[in-house]
Amino acid sequence: MKITLTTFVTLDGVMQAPGGREEDTSGGFEQGGWLVPFADEGMGRFVDAVFGRVDAFLLGRRTYEIFAGYWPKVTDENDPVASRLNNLPKYVVSTTLDKADWNNSTVISGNVVQEVSRLKEQPGRELQIHGSGKLAKTLMRHDLIDEYNLLVYPVVLGAGQRLFEEGGLPTSFELTGSSTTEAGTAIHTYRPVGRPEYRTFGLDQ
Template sequence: MAKITLTEFLSMDGVVQAPGGPDEDRSNGFEHGGWLVPFADEDMENYMAGLFDAVDAFLLGRRTYEIFAAAWPKVTDENDPIASRLNTLPKYVASTTLDKADWHNSTVLSGNVPEKVAALKKEFDRELQIHGSATLAQSLMAHDLIDEYRLLVFPVVLGKGKRLFEEGVLPTAFELVDSGTTRSGVALLTCRPKGRPTYGTFELAE
């Protein structure tokens, strides 16, 4: 059975909106698109390429799918570690508005997406990878369906924008299983859920 992994770019205040360019997502008047680009370096490139070594298929939200489908088919180098996987492996796009997905080997998931994703886990052996796709990720988080989080935290605060961990998210405790940093200052955190949080208190001795 495959595990579901989420790779997400976050600012220090948790924003995930439009990391790669000004026009990726301007909804709600967001004007900070492209905030990760100044920190992209060879370390980040190598880290991302390594993640794609374990993928069997991709789970994508509609917006992320459309961004990827407009860009990655133009990268035709069969040795590119990211494009070669994205352009050939199965892609499942969660959407209530798309009737079809034209990018090679793409399938639209509609209806009860968490239920369908849970069934997909049984069809693959390694990883079903989510990249970006925060709305999809949130719907799966609500059902404890994400097995591992790869969070790239960039040293920038934006003050507004869509966040991965919005108010009302299912309370979850995590264990940190790996960490690192790039030379540009990006924290690379790999975390796995370990159930509901536990609580305590610091009491002063009498």
């Protein structure tokens, strides 16, 4: 399976608590819910298309708990997001959870890189990560994410957890898709292609 990451970020790279004020207040973050004013049909179409390609989910503990507290209450089988989240396999990376009660959930508590590499070898289309910043950063350090869907919203917060932080693995990407929604959200799909190249104008041309 191909591992894909879909995440919502601000112009200054913040990914924390996009969907609600109380979604994730860790670190004293008080600006949760910053995505909601920009939610529109274009965003919905893209997200529906992403969920149409999924065969399993890979989630960090915090994202899993946020999802598990909401999506089981959405019982419409025609909902493209809820129907897949509630029924497809979910792998939860956690060192604190003993079990995961949400339907079809399995806890991964051992060697994350080894276990995720094993999951990648399974047949299927996409093993999708949504949010799950800490998990994503771990996998990025080991080149385990095959595709990034970044929905960039026209807002700057100045604080909060960021997807790309100092100390990350230097990586070059190829842009494979791009669009803009009615509310001004820029949607970019990237594929990692290796390490960056470094040149100097006027000397390497």
